[in-house]
Amino acid sequence: MEYILSGLPMDAINFVIIIVALFYSYIRSNFPIHMLQLEGYDNNEYKTFLKNNKDKMNKLVYKMEKNPKTPLVWTDRAKRLLKKHKQVNFVIFVIIVIMSSIIHLRTGSLLFGGLASLILSFLVYFYQYRILILSNKLAKPKEDRINMGFYKQAQAKIKKFKEEENLKVLGITGSFGKTSVKFISDTILSEGLRVKNTPSSFNTPMGLSKIINNELERDREVFIAELGAKVPGEIHEVAELVQPDIGIITAIGPTHMHLFKTIENIQKTKYELIEDLPEDGIAIFNYDNDYVKPLADKTKKKTYRYGIKDIEKLDVYADKIEVTENGSNFMLHIKKVGSIMCETKLLGVHNISNLLAAATAAYVLGLSLEKIASGIKKVEPVEHRLSLIPSSNGTIVIDDAFNSNPVGFRAALDVLREFKEHRKIIITPGMVELGDMEITENEKIGEVMADVVDFAILVGKKRTMPIYEGMTKKGFDKNKIYQVSSLNEATTVLAQISHAGDVVLFENDLPDNYNEE
Numbered sequence: 001m002e003y004i005l006s007g008l009p010m011d012a013i014n015f016v017i018i019i020v021a022l023f024y025s026y027i028r029s030n031f032p033i034h035m036l037q038l039e040g041y042d043n044n045e046y047k048t049f050l051k052n053n054k055d056k057m058n059k060l061v062y063k064m065e066k067n068p069k070t071p072l073v074w075t076d077r078a079k080r081l082l083k084k085h086k087q088v089n090f091v092i093f094v095i096i097v098i099m100s101s102i103i104h105l106r107t108g109s110l111l112f113g114g115l116a117s118l119i120l121s122f123l124v125y126f127y128q129y130r131i132l133i134l135s136n137k138l139a140k141p142k143e144d145r146i147n148m149g150f151y152k153q154a155q156a157k158i159k160k161f162k163e164e165e166n167l168k169v170l171g172i173t174g175s176f177g178k179t180s181v182k183f184i185s186d187t188i189l190s191e192g193l194r195v196k197n198t199p200s201s202f203n204t205p206m207g208l209s210k211i212i213n214n215e216l217e218r219d220r221e222v223f224i225a226e227l228g229a230k231v232p233g234e235i236h237e238v239a240e241l242v243q244p245d246i247g248i249i250t251a252i253g254p255t256h257m258h259l260f261k262t263i264e265n266i267q268k269t270k271y272e273l274i275e276d277l278p279e280d281g282i283a284i285f286n287y288d289n290d291y292v293k294p295l296a297d298k299t300k301k302k303t304y305r306y307g308i309k310d311i312e313k314l315d316v317y318a319d320k321i322e323v324t325e326n327g328s329n330f331m332l333h334i335k336k337v338g339s340i341m342c343e344t345k346l347l348g349v350h351n352i353s354n355l356l357a358a359a360t361a362a363y364v365l366g367l368s369l370e371k372i373a374s375g376i377k378k379v380e381p382v383e384h385r386l387s388l389i390p391s392s393n394g395t396i397v398i399d400d401a402f403n404s405n406p407v408g409f410r411a412a413l414d415v416l417r418e419f420k421e422h423r424k425i426i427i428t429p430g431m432v433e434l435g436d437m438e439i440t441e442n443e444k445i446g447e448v449m450a451d452v453v454d455f456a457i458l459v460g461k462k463r464t465m466p467i468y469e470g471m472t473k474k475g476f477d478k479n480k481i482y483q484v485s486s487l488n489e490a491t492t493v494l495a496q497i498s499h500a501g502d503v504v505l506f507e508n509d510l511p512d513n514y515n516e517e
Contacts (some may be wrong), residue, residue: 021121031062032129034072057129061227085135096120154212171244173227173273175255182226184381185358188375192367230259235272247273247283252291255405284360306356316360325418340369342376347386350411387399394500401509404431406441413452419503427490427506429459439466446470457482457490
């Protein structure tokens with residue numbers, strides 16, 4: 001091989017072209033790697049992103065966000081992927097060298113060889129985002145081996161702590177509400193137990209393995225694990241890792257519909273948590289949710305139902321509910337135990353449902369009514385989930401920027417409706433990841449918005465057109481709807497139209513891979 005290559009002439013200009021193209025290809029890789037990381041290193045999800053963002057990707061120079069919401073993190077996996085990607089690029093450029101040299105030899109023209117090298121090098125530079133798919137595919141076997149090692153280590157640690165220290169594991173899943181219930185449960189359970197919670201939205205096997213391996217200590221009495229999934233089977237994988245004793249299904253609705261396709265698939269996937277509970281495990285269900293109710297009714301294991309409807313069928317429920325712009329008061333009832341008045345800083349009726357889920361788990365784990373009520377009073381709003389944030393201009397800002405869905409969006413509008421004496425402004429890019437339902441659901445939410453808000457700032461002119469149409473269908477004043485291209489433009493418009501005392505709802509903040517330029 002060396003002898004063959006040594007016989008291929010390589011002129012200085014061709015060499016410079018290859019080196020420059022190789023260098024800039026490495027630089028150009030960062031943006032696609034960032035997008036792939038946001039898609040969880042899933043090639044299929046990344047391909048869908050490429051299909052939906054042709055204008056963003058087919059550029060000579062990518063427009064990088066100065067302050068992205070989720071910046072590229074050079075984790076060990078990202079570094080290994082970059083290394084593999086460099087190797088793939090190097091091999092491709094070696095092939096280009098050979099091809100251009102062969103063209104030079106056969107034509108006897110440096111010009112043809114140089115042109116071939118220039119054109120091929122440019123194509124490699126331009127299509128870095130597609131070459132990355134190959135690099136990621138080649139890197140996957142090694143990543144799977146590394147991940148399995150961490151997974152087995154964490155699984156063994158949980159099993160050991162359960163056997164030797166009587167550790168209890170609380171697993172929480174659902175289409176929405178699971179992160180809120182996780183943080184609420186942490187606060188309430190900490191009134192009487194030593195708890196280890198997981199940060200942010202850590203709900204994948206690798207995220208949970210990292211926390212278990214590095215942070216779970218022997219003296220913890222309860223480990224709280226949020227279980228996420230985008231396709232059937234993924235809850236099983238996480239449940240086999242954390243080995244839950246108690247499982248909560250918070251709610252089921254149309255989220256990630258582009259992946260699940262049907263509500264039935266979502267129901268089946270979330271129910272994997274209940275199937276993986278031990279025979280003496282305890283299943284907790286939100287009985288107010290129409291898609292969760294049949295799952296509760298078919299469960300043979302010890303079951304607790306919570307909610308605010310169908311009280312005669314519930315084990316834990318709330319009544320005497322008073323919802324204001326500052327929080328809520330309600331009477332908490334646990335059948336066979338008693339009742340207690342509770343107050344919370346959390347906004348909206350839907351958050352009472354989240355509190356009931358955590359209260360049920362606390363009761364199961366042995367906390368008294370008094371400690372549960374004390375914990376409920378201490379619960380703080382979860383970041384980006386209907387939390388009030390300070391404002392310097394006298395407006396009241398409600399941050400509900402976490403990924404939105406039809407149920408959560410309506411709940412946020414219900415909260416906004418409680419501010420009866422204030423002008424109401426919403427800033428939103430609408431809802432995504434709803435599959436074939438996306439246009440219809442955004443139009444429906446536009447109709448609801450028309451009855452609640454005074455001004456609407458819609459981020460993303462093409463994406464939010466269904467919301468615009470829904471609002472105007474209900475007779476909303478078009479002059480009070482502003483369609484902008486970015487969040488920066490939205491805040492500029494907000495500064496122009498808002499006054500002290502206005503309530504501003506930020507509803508859904510799309511990740512960088514959804515941003516519309």
